Amino acid sequence: MKTLKYILLFILGVGLFSSCLIEDETNLDLNSEGPNLGGFELARTTFAAIADGEENIFDVKVKVFGPTWMDINSDVTLTIEADPASTAIAGTHYRIDNPTITLSPSQNLLGLFKVTMLTEGIETPLAKSPVLILRVKEASGANNVLNSGKTISITFNYACPSFLDGTYNVTMSRDGGAPVTWTETITKTGIGEYRTQR
Structure with missing residues (x-):
């Protein structure tokens, strides 16, 4: 049994080392x-x-x-x-x-x-x-x-064309409270993009 183990290890070792002896050629030098x-x-x-x-x-x-x-x-x-x-x-x-x-x-x-x-x-x-x-x-x-x-x-x-830029009078009321009124200016910043003051 011991001899079988040594023979098996020898065969695996030879196979392992012989696989490293193959010289692989690559074409990496041809990239340039x-x-x-x-x-x-x-x-x-x-x-x-x-x-x-x-x-x-x-x-x-x-x-x-x-x-x-x-x-x-x-x-x-x-x-x-x-x-x-x-x-x-x-x-x-x-x-x-x-x-x-x-x-x-x-x-x-x-x-x-x-x-x-x-x-x-x-x-x-x-x-x-x-x-x-x-x-x-x-x-x-x-x-x-x-x-x-x-x-x-x-x-x-x-x-779609939009023409939202301009100055608007805004009135806001909440839950029966007193309405709040202010002037809001909307400025166009890009295609379909706008910015408000608030």
């Missing part, structure tokens, strides 16, 4: 040789505007990223298009005036892509908010920059 990608900083965002007939211009952050993006010395041009899966309609919900953007090394290969949100003819509230899905169709300029293939989903939220 991979391509850089041009794409969006976020995967999704929301644009909000009052449906008052105005056009609202919003910025979408784009950038070049990857293992050697800091070594790029030439401009990179990204061509951006709407994905067919978008529920937002061009000319109704949005407009893209310039589908290309040039990213410069002097700006750290960062840029702001302009999307115009249209509100003319939009009747709020909408049953469902339209979504614009953008993708980088092409990246050109530097040899080792490709389009990332990732999209950004932009949800368009349309708010």
